[in-house]
Amino acid sequence: MKHCNFVIVGAGSAGRTAAETLAEKAPDESILIIDAEDNLPYKRTRVSKNVKAGYEPDDFAVHEMDWYQDNGVELMKGQAVIRMDPDAHTLTLESGSLSYSSLLLATGARPRIPFTMPPGNWSTLWTVRDGLALHEKFTDLKKIAVVGIGVLGVEVAWQTSLAGLETVLVGRNTRPMMKYLDQVTADPLEKAIRESGITLYLERTVLDIAGHPEGEGIVLETDKGPLEADFAILTVGAKPELSLALSSGIRVGTGILVDSSLKTSAPDVWAAGDCAEHPGGLVTGLWHSAEHQGQLAALGMLGRYTKNDNPPYRLKCEVFGGFWFSAGPVNAPVGTECLGPAETRGSKSIIWSLRFRNGKIAAMAAAAPSGMEKSDAKTAQKLLLDGAGRDEVHSVLFDRSPALR
Numbered sequence: 001m002k003h004c005n006f007v008i009v010g011a012g013s014a015g016r017t018a019a020e021t022l023a024e025k026a027p028d029e030s031i032l033i034i035d036a037e038d039n040l041p042y043k044r045t046r047v048s049k050n051v052k053a054g055y056e057p058d059d060f061a062v063h064e065m066d067w068y069q070d071n072g073v074e075l076m077k078g079q080a081v082i083r084m085d086p087d088a089h090t091l092t093l094e095s096g097s098l099s100y101s102s103l104l105l106a107t108g109a110r111p112r113i114p115f116t117m118p119p120g121n122w123s124t125l126w127t128v129r130d131g132l133a134l135h136e137k138f139t140d141l142k143k144i145a146v147v148g149i150g151v152l153g154v155e156v157a158w159q160t161s162l163a164g165l166e167t168v169l170v171g172r173n174t175r176p177m178m179k180y181l182d183q184v185t186a187d188p189l190e191k192a193i194r195e196s197g198i199t200l201y202l203e204r205t206v207l208d209i210a211g212h213p214e215g216e217g218i219v220l221e222t223d224k225g226p227l228e229a230d231f232a233i234l235t236v237g238a239k240p241e242l243s244l245a246l247s248s249g250i251r252v253g254t255g256i257l258v259d260s261s262l263k264t265s266a267p268d269v270w271a272a273g274d275c276a277e278h279p280g281g282l283v284t285g286l287w288h289s290a291e292h293q294g295q296l297a298a299l300g301m302l303g304r305y306t307k308n309d310n311p312p313y314r315l316k317c318e319v320f321g322g323f324w325f326s327a328g329p330v331n332a333p334v335g336t337e338c339l340g341p342a343e344t345r346g347s348k349s350i351i352w353s354l355r356f357r358n359g360k361i362a363a364m365a366a367a368a369p370s371g372m373e374k375s376d377a378k379t380a381q382k383l384l385l386d387g388a389g390r391d392e393v394h395s396v397l398f399d400r401s402p403a404l405r
Contacts, residue, residue, distance in 0.1 A: 014273030017294030327365030
């Protein structure tokens with residue numbers, strides 16, 4: 001039976017950064033990534049931004065194949081793990097079995113599908129292959145319903161509108177991207193969505209989706225009446241991928257339960273990224289957070305246990321010619337651990353919503369309908385990560401940097 005010192009199941013941002021960290025700090029150890037997808041590991045967030053334009057399967061690869069070979073990382077593509085025995089430290093794959101010394105579960109999440117869907121006429125948008133298939137369908141469609149008004153739903157609706165398709169965007173919340181934006185920063189986004197020609201339905205819950213009784217297209221049954229379309233794209237959130245952990249007896253809740261160093265209940269098994277549930281019930285669901293967790297999990301696998309303090313990484317959304325930014329508990333109740341109300345400061349170019357805890361920045365959101373430089377968003381996030389005080393935040397955002405005013 002083949003043996004590898006370090007095995008990583010999953011090749012998203014957590015799995016990739018774990019491999020990078022292991023390759024750097026333990027170059028003589030065997031490292032294996034097992035990826036169920038058949039393309040090179042890629043930046044998943046690029047998919048929803050490029051459906052209209054189209055792409056090749058490896059266009060969003062973080063590393064070319066040479067990187068894996070040059071750094072002693074074996075990449076096993078298109079392989080699923082069927083069984084795991086944590087006590088024996090073994091994995092059974094479609095192609096055979098192997099043993100490991102330390103294992104990282106970086107299995108990510110999978111799209112939520114809240115009801116039984118009719119055959120055809122719908123999809124999710126999660127993988128490179130999903131995006132390629134959806135791009136091919138655009139030429140045969142006239143009207144698309146995007147279900148869900150979170151970040152992914154907004155990005156998908158932007159793509160379908162760019163493709164010239166009549167687009168309906170429907171969700172149950174009172175504003176788009178409600179998890180990451182407050183009302184002040186969401187209002188310009190709602191305006192941009194409507195001005196693009198998209199029909200936006202807020203506070204409307206989709207109860208079911210069925211084939212049209214006349215045989216063409218679909219009908220979305222909602223709590224406020226039916227909606228018709230040719231095709232539906234579901235963007236109603238994601239669920240941590242737990243199947244391997246569940247079948248192996250590893251403790252799970254909403255996600256795979258980990259301690260502050262990302263260790264699971266199984267010996268020599270860690271979990272990181274969108275599949276991991278941290279102390280207090282937190283599942284992060286952000287790209288940069290998953291990257292950070294992958295690094296820390298790799299250090300734990302090397303015996304260098306490092307506490308994960310779950311830094312408030314940023315979320316950015318570039319749609320309709322604008323830039324929306326969020327980091328930290330933007331919508332937490334006032335008074336939560338002395339968290340104050342939002343302080344709003346706006347201009348023609350950027351609206352900022354800042355929240356402070358005991359005089360230090362704790363959360364921020366921004367709406368820039370005409371765009372924002374990515375370096376400016378990074379500057380803003382650094383203030384948050386550093387726990388900058390109110391005077392410094394105001395100085396950097398509104399005095400030193402004209403671009404951020």
